[in-house]
Amino acid sequence: TNTYKKFVADAFGCDYSYGLFLPNGGDRLIVTESAIDAMSVMNLLEIGGTDHKAYDYLALSGCGKTEVIETHLRNHYYRIVDLCLDNDEAGRKAAKALSVRIKEISKAAVYTELPGNEKDYNDVLKQVKSANITKAKELQPEL
Numbered sequence: 001t002n003t004y005k006k007f008v009a010d011a012f013g014c015d016y017s018y019g020l021f022l023p024n025g026g027d028r029l030i031v032t033e034s035a036i037d038a039m040s041v042m043n044l045l046e047i048g049g050t051d052h053k054a055y056d057y058l059a060l061s062g063c064g065k066t067e068v069i070e071t072h073l074r075n076h077y078y079r080i081v082d083l084c085l086d087n088d089e090a091g092r093k094a095a096k097a098l099s100v101r102i103k104e105i106s107k108a109a110v111y112t113e114l115p116g117n118e119k120d121y122n123d124v125l126k127q128v129k130s131a132n133i134t135k136a137k138e139l140q141p142e143l
Contacts, residue, residue: 019061024054028082029072030056030058031083031098032059032121033091063085073106078106085114087115087117
């Protein structure tokens with residue numbers, strides 16, 4: 001109900017070893033900071049003509065929770081991991097750290113896909129929805 005101040009918190013007893021994982025049997029994992037970012041990437045892919053079900057998705061619930069990526073990289077084979085984190089200081093810093101950690105525990109290629117001039121992929125989706133939809137191809141993640 002609070003519309004003037006952002007509030008984010010984790011509930012007591014959260015298990016950071018699993019996260020929000022949306023498996024589709026793909027060999028490419030898209031990692032986002034939040035569930036809304038993952039859904040936004042899916043929507044942008046579909047708008048751009050790419051089947052979003054060709055990828056698995058993992059929402060970290062923040063950008064500092066590396067445990068969750070380790071769990072899924074140990075339990076699934078991924079050829080490529082796309083880090084679609086926020087385009088802010090925390091997201092860029094996390095992308096660098098996660099890239100190093102992923103390379104230590106997996107043979108997957110790691111790509112960082114920041115959302116251009118926007119803060120996150122939900123902002124990109126809002127821009128696409130408010131602008132000409134035909135521009136979606138140039139705005140979608142380069143996956």
